Amino acid sequence: MKKITTLVLSVALFSGIFCQSAFATSASRSTSACNGKLTSDVWIQSMSDHDGTGEFQVAAKYSGTKPRYANWIKTQWEFYSVGVGAGITWSGITANVSGSGHSTGSYWKNTNSRSASFRGRVSGNGLCLYVGCTNTATMFAWGKPYSTLAKV
Numbered sequence: 001m002k003k004i005t006t007l008v009l010s011v012a013l014f015s016g017i018f019c020q021s022a023f024a025t026s027a028s029r030s031t032s033a034c035n036g037k038l039t040s041d042v043w044i045q046s047m048s049d050h051d052g053t054g055e056f057q058v059a060a061k062y063s064g065t066k067p068r069y070a071n072w073i074k075t076q077w078e079f080y081s082v083g084v085g086a087g088i089t090w091s092g093i094t095a096n097v098s099g100s101g102h103s104t105g106s107y108w109k110n111t112n113s114r115s116a117s118f119r120g121r122v123s124g125n126g127l128c129l130y131v132g133c134t135n136t137a138t139m140f141a142w143g144k145p146y147s148t149l150a151k152v
Contacts, residue, residue, distance in 0.1 A: 027042050028040065028041045029150040033062060034066060034142060035065060038148055040060060042135035043057045043152075044122070061115045071141055073115060073139040075137055076135070076138065082130040086124055088100060088104055093119045105133075132151065132152055137149075
């Protein structure tokens with residue numbers, strides 16, 4: 001029995017050290033825009049990798065046909081942290097941009113397009129219990145702005 005317990009604990013420890021985490025939290029919110037819809041998507045890795053960071057991805061998507069493309073479409077994200085003296089550091093995989101602080105974020109904007117997306121890595125520091133993200137999808141078409149927000 002002792003050998004089996006030792007084996008099970010060894011496998012669990014090995015798995016915890018060398019296996020990548022696959023846990024994630026996501027949200028999606030849509031609103032009517034022109035004759036289609038504008039969708040805000042946000043995805044963030046719930047458990048950090050061994051380096052203390054996790055991936056995130058945000059996107060704004062337009063699915064209408066008239067007009068086929070928005071004049072411009074933007075995905076704008078902001079991280080928030082829960083904890084004592086908690087802070088956030090993030091960097092982009094899509095582009096060479098980064099930020100840090102208690103509440104930090106940025107945006108990615110495309111013109112004459114149907115979508116805008118951004119992907120990167122984020123970490124909490126200090127006594128951080130949770131890192132969350134809000135993503136606001138905004139577009140401008142036919143002289144009118146449209147916007148929707150998703151939060152995790």
